[in-house]
Amino acid sequence: MTASPLFGTLCLVGIGLINSSIARAARLHGLAGRIVTLDASQQACETALKLGIVDAAGTDPATVLAGADLIIVGTPVGAMAAVGAAIGPHLMPGTIVSDVGSVKMAVVRDLLPHLPEGVHFVPGHPIAGTEHSGPDAGFAELFQGRWCILTPLPGTDAVAVDKVTTLWRTMGSMIEIMEPHHHDKVLAITSHLPHLIAYTIVGTASDLEDDLQQEVIKFSASGFRDFTRIAASDPIMWRDVFLNNKEAVLEVIQRFTEDLTALQRAIRWGEGETLETHFRETRAIRRAIIDAKQA
Numbered sequence: 001m002t003a004s005p006l007f008g009t010l011c012l013v014g015i016g017l018i019n020s021s022i023a024r025a026a027r028l029h030g031l032a033g034r035i036v037t038l039d040a041s042q043q044a045c046e047t048a049l050k051l052g053i054v055d056a057a058g059t060d061p062a063t064v065l066a067g068a069d070l071i072i073v074g075t076p077v078g079a080m081a082a083v084g085a086a087i088g089p090h091l092m093p094g095t096i097v098s099d100v101g102s103v104k105m106a107v108v109r110d111l112l113p114h115l116p117e118g119v120h121f122v123p124g125h126p127i128a129g130t131e132h133s134g135p136d137a138g139f140a141e142l143f144q145g146r147w148c149i150l151t152p153l154p155g156t157d158a159v160a161v162d163k164v165t166t167l168w169r170t171m172g173s174m175i176e177i178m179e180p181h182h183h184d185k186v187l188a189i190t191s192h193l194p195h196l197i198a199y200t201i202v203g204t205a206s207d208l209e210d211d212l213q214q215e216v217i218k219f220s221a222s223g224f225r226d227f228t229r230i231a232a233s234d235p236i237m238w239r240d241v242f243l244n245n246k247e248a249v250l251e252v253i254q255r256f257t258e259d260l261t262a263l264q265r266a267i268r269w270g271e272g273e274t275l276e277t278h279f280r281e282t283r284a285i286r287r288a289i290i291d292a293k294q295a
């Protein structure tokens with residue numbers, strides 16, 4: 001006799017990179033009896049069906065959400081209020097609603113008010129991704145060995161949190177529970193600022209190319225190429241991240257600007273020791289990250 005899946009019906013709202021990866025991983029590990037998707041784009045629905053990663057797909061919440069046990073919202077974070085308004089009226093008590101948004105305070109603010117009494121809300125964020133988007137871009141191994149942060153509010157049903165934890169662990173992730181406010185501060189420095197820097201530096205290089213009439217980008221070295229990968233990330237997703245984690249991002253930009261100015265001064269005044277000490281410290285941080293991964 002085979003064990004019954006963790007969820008009867010898993011409904012993925014938005015079938016882009018992250019949710020299509022969940023669809024593939026959930027299928028691979030037998031986590032759901034049925035996988036369906038609700039997406040505002042008819043084309044995304046058709047692609048998901050063609051790829052065979054969902055059993056049903058559509059744009060009508062009433063039809064798609066019927067009987068869903070777990071709903072994971074995987075739309076850009078700026079769409080969360082609209083998604084909440086669309087799905088709220090069709091949710092049954094006992095249903096678990098989660099999400100994969102890159103910010104957490106704004107998701108709680110925008111989605112929670114639309115969820116009826118008795119629905120369990122377990123916000124989440126897999127710290128895994130690529131610069132690609134859409135249902136074709138997903139892959140089942142995306143979450144292997146990566147962190148997934150859950151930010152349930154105090155008093156959330158423990159069984160619901162356990163079930164969402166089991167889902168992520170089975171897909172290969174490690175779980176950390178955090179408060180939404182803390183999550184947004186941590187991610188502002190580890191993910192949001194690096195993306196902003198990449199968007200800036202690639203724009204600056206492109207402007208210089210125009211000014212200098214030279215092929216700056218063509219002859220760029222591999223460090224710059226890494227920035228261009230990050231700067232190719234989805235414009236709508238990242239517009240929404242910055243608009244919805246404003247406070248924390250502005251705070252880290254301030255700190256970053258001060259640190260950059262200190263290095264600028266050291267270069268101007270020929271303070272080699274300051275530069276070398278700083279670079280030694282950052283190298284040690286990189287090595288510690290690699291060691292922690294291998295441990």
Ligand SMILES: NC(=O)c1ccc[n+]([C@@H]2O[C@H](COP(=O)([O-])OP(=O)(O)OC[C@H]3O[C@@H](n4cnc5c(N)ncnc54)[C@H](O)[C@@H]3O)[C@@H](O)[C@H]2O)c1
Pocket residue numbers: 013014015016017018019038039040041044074075076077079082083100101102103125126127128129130131132133134135234237241
């Ligand atoms: N891309 C990453 O690296 C990454 C990593 C972790 C978390 N996230 C977060 O995951 C979420 C999804 O990101 P993605 O890269 O998978 O997105 P994506 O751009 O690949 O796909 C988003 C999907 O949502 C659909 N959609 C948009 N508005 C909708 C609405 N109102 N109703 C229904 N469907 C709607 C779109 O049609 C699209 O199919 C975002 O909140 C993002 O912040 C992204």
Ligand SMILES: O=C(O)C(=O)C[C@]1(C(=O)O)C=C[C@@H](O)C=C1
Pocket residue numbers: 101102126127128129130131190191192230
């Ligand atoms: O590897 C990448 O392409 C990513 O940018 C993934 C990344 C990150 O910053 O680490 C991007 C956004 C997320 O919310 C989580 C993960």
